[in-house]
Amino acid sequence: MKKVNICIVGLGLIGGSFGLSFRKLPYIQKIIGVDHSDEHAKEALRLGLIDEIRPLKEAIQEADVVLVATPVNVIVNQLTDILDQVDQQVVFDVGSTKKNIIDSVKDHRNKKRFVPCHPMAGTEFSGPSAAKEHLYQDKYNVICNPDQCDEDALIMVERILTDIGMHLMYQDAAEHDVQVAYVSHISHISAFALALTVLHKEKSEERIFQLASGGFRSSVRLAKSNPRTWAPIFEQNRDAVMDVLDEHITVLSKFRSLLIKKDFEQFSDLMTEANEIKRILNKKNHNQEHNEYTRII
């Protein structure tokens, strides 16, 4: 494979971790960084996430592949501008919602150069300093509506993501948005709400710290996440998130109702039913490997 230059737009946790991951690919010649914050860009350079900082326009011109890793509301606003400047470059994004992003360029002449992606990986931290080299290792990446991409663009993105250790899956964008609402987005709202519940109830920080066991810590971990990343995700995926949140409140209300009725037998049955998640999450990655290259749409 010939050497390629790759440009990363947005140098936070997600973009920065891609920079570190790309370092081990022998065919990546240069990693060019773009960020609207000079401070972030310089930090990314200093941390070795990128090789050089360039303005967006120059970076696109010099790149063979453009990775867009900004918050989803920014992607919706900037993707048209990026595709305007594209000739034969491949563009892919890594936003957590897909339908609005795809729709934002649905009439663009270069839309087939764009491969919509969502890597199922992240942490509760943000900014270039949060970047992790192995963030994407053995994680799944969803590619949405692959039939609408140029074949060479799709193959390039598949090659790069596979080479950094990701497993690929393929989904319709609307279906993706609904499914991530309940496998990812609702977990964040739940954690934010749990943290607020505790903060409202307990005014002694010392006491929270002392009583917080590992269980509580893992439940509220996502409440540390950056609102600048997450508010746009909830906005872009509002309908699906509302639906799942409503269902979640219904389930919690069922638990409340059983407590009111002192029906601990049915309470127990519901917990046993929830235990089922253990069997599903304990599966081995390897069981899925044969699916990696099966495009399901």
Added chain:
Amino acid sequence: MKKVNICIVGLGLIGGSFGLSFRKLPYIQKIIGVDHSDEHAKEALRLGLIDEIRPLKEAIQEADVVLVATPVNVIVNQLTDILDQVDQQVVFDVGSTKKNIIDSVKDHRNKKRFVPCHPMAGTEFSGPSAAKEHLYQDKYNVICNPDQCDEDALIMVERILTDIGMHLMYQDAAEHDVQVAYVSHISHISAFALALTVLHKEKSEERIFQLASGGFRSSVRLAKSNPRTWAPIFEQNRDAVMDVLDEHITVLSKFRSLLIKKDFEQFSDLMTEANEIKRILNKKNHNQEHNEYTRII
């Protein structure tokens, strides 16, 4: 300190981990195990969590210290029976609720031999095979109503728990029950409900597995917990749990309402407020060390 025999009643995750922790204390002569399940008892012996298996009555007679690590509903039922058989022995429990347990022996002639404890540690796994040697290292243990214990009993329990690496704090039992409802019990209900929400919405196990990122996994981790442990906890602490669950549903409904109104600014503000939990949970244990021996009631 003279050598002591210690008896552990209930050889699951919690009791078994105490067995492993006690192994390093030079003054523990023998660890005697009691469990109503022969299978659990034999497994505990095989795993080296205990030195020998005995029936409850013989175990108490031979012990200097009795640790009760059964589910909280069992503790409420068996504590009177255990104290009936006590002469100079020290008894302590490690249940997650405290008021009902204390009340169950409030008129007992030997009630001053009993030290009510709650170690703020655990995992989502259960049974003897889930026991971990370092489960209690650097964790907090709450002792409730210490002024109602014989001084020698209190000192013995403080000594043992400190020697296995725990930090001590002291609380009124009713206050403890309210506070653990929102720092521990609600996290479990939230995780059970999240798991059910996803299981109701997504029928494809494969898809749940593939889309589940680390965030989702940590949010539902506690949904793997044993209903036989947790139903009794929710039953014993029903009023406080109802109150916190109701507050949690209110906060989630606020988020739902802001989604309906498309008020993402206030949605963001609430998330920023929730971020505060980060600062509190990132404190270092060492900040608290000077409080270790300050009895706060």
